[in-house]
Amino acid sequence: MSLMALIKGTKGPSGFGYASTAEHVTAGLDLTGKSILITGVTSGLGRESARVLAMRGAHVIGTGRSAEATRGVLARFGADTTAVACELSEPASVRQAASEIANLGRPLDAVIFNAGIMALPKLQQKYGYELQFFTNHMGHFMLMQGLMGALAPGGRVVVVSSTAHMGAPKGGIQFDNLSGERGYGAWSAYGQAKIANLLFAKELARRFEGTGRTANSLHPGVIITNLGRHLNPVMKFGFGVASVVMCKDVHQGAATECYLAVNPDAAGVNGQYFDDCNVARPRVDGTDAETARRLWDASEEIAARFP
Ligand SMILES: NC(=O)c1ccc[n+]([C@@H]2O[C@H](COP(=O)([O-])OP(=O)(O)OC[C@H]3O[C@@H](n4cnc5c(N)ncnc54)[C@H](OP(=O)(O)O)[C@@H]3O)[C@@H](O)[C@H]2O)c1
Numbered sequence: 001m002s003l004m005a006l007i008k009g010t011k012g013p014s015g016f017g018y019a020s021t022a023e024h025v026t027a028g029l030d031l032t033g034k035s036i037l038i039t040g041v042t043s044g045l046g047r048e049s050a051r052v053l054a055m056r057g058a059h060v061i062g063t064g065r066s067a068e069a070t071r072g073v074l075a076r077f078g079a080d081t082t083a084v085a086c087e088l089s090e091p092a093s094v095r096q097a098a099s100e101i102a103n104l105g106r107p108l109d110a111v112i113f114n115a116g117i118m119a120l121p122k123l124q125q126k127y128g129y130e131l132q133f134f135t136n137h138m139g140h141f142m143l144m145q146g147l148m149g150a151l152a153p154g155g156r157v158v159v160v161s162s163t164a165h166m167g168a169p170k171g172g173i174q175f176d177n178l179s180g181e182r183g184y185g186a187w188s189a190y191g192q193a194k195i196a197n198l199l200f201a202k203e204l205a206r207r208f209e210g211t212g213r214t215a216n217s218l219h220p221g222v223i224i225t226n227l228g229r230h231l232n233p234v235m236k237f238g239f240g241v242a243s244v245v246m247c248k249d250v251h252q253g254a255a256t257e258c259y260l261a262v263n264p265d266a267a268g269v270n271g272q273y274f275d276d277c278n279v280a281r282p283r284v285d286g287t288d289a290e291t292a293r294r295l296w297d298a299s300e301e302i303a304a305r306f307p
Helices: 003-009 044-055 067-075 091-103 131-150 163-167 186-208 226-230 233-245 255-262 289-304
Strands: 035-039 059-064 081-085 108-113 151-160 214-219 273-275 278-280
Touching: 035 044, 035 131, 044 059, 044 067, 044 255, 059 067, 067 081, 081 091, 091 131, 108 131, 108 255, 131 151, 131 186, 131 289, 151 186, 151 255, 163 186, 186 214, 186 289, 214 255, 226 233, 255 273
Parallel strands: 035 059, 035 108, 059 081, 108 151, 151 214, 214 273
Antiparallel strands: 273 278
């Protein structure tokens, strides 16, 4: 048996592993009466997670850049769903989305911060901040700010990070270079945004201690999705090769976020980083409580610019 086949067949302590799918990790669950928010349901892992969780009976509140496109995707599932427009790089849109979701009056049993962009070849900014940091981290940070009161007592927050957080700059976050102007690399900026996802979940988990609410982050695997849309041809080739070697399909890619959001065995798990539906070890500065706290404070300061 090849090494890859061995890895693909391996299951961890959770009983799930590399090859588990979102349907496997939710098998037998009746999620009727649960409300689950997922960002970025118009494509890839978000769309698959929304499909499976809706199929299990949850009321899925899905976000996308436009309400129309999001509604179009969710309508295909033939379930009771809510579509909300949320352009994560536009604070006004994020604030509006948070207020729309909070006003639904449905306590959120789980929130999956899934949407993201990857490896923009050239520096792009929004409001003076590097776009991947601003979209992947700040967009979700501000959404969470508006949804703290809407989270159910045992609500679970699931933040989709990536093993690409390993490529973040030394120390994790370059607090003196959030604009990207003092040096930019496509993968280090993506890595910084993804370690920010991880540190955000870490600090959220600390703040949730003793409340029954939880926050965790994860790497979903390597899956060919629209995430590669910003890659130049050379990067696309490299990503394609990596995907073939370590390839998960979208059903497997959505498993870990669905596991953390709804599987009973993940209830009460707080402040962990998951890979293949099992606890994994992130880069050491991705677990640094002081950096997590500092990122939270910096994010609050940035968010305050956009009341
Ligand atoms: N695929 C992988 O190999 C892989 C590996 C590690 C981590 N991840 C992470 O997994 C998550 C999902 O990725 P995916 O592979 O499913 O990618 P995808 O197919 O490109 O889906 C990303 C989703 O995010 C949305 N989105 C992007 N920019 C947005 C913005 N500014 N405002 C609102 N929504 C926005 C997209 O909306 P549109 O459809 O409108 O663009 C789409 O719904 C991401 O956080 C990614 O970093 C993926």
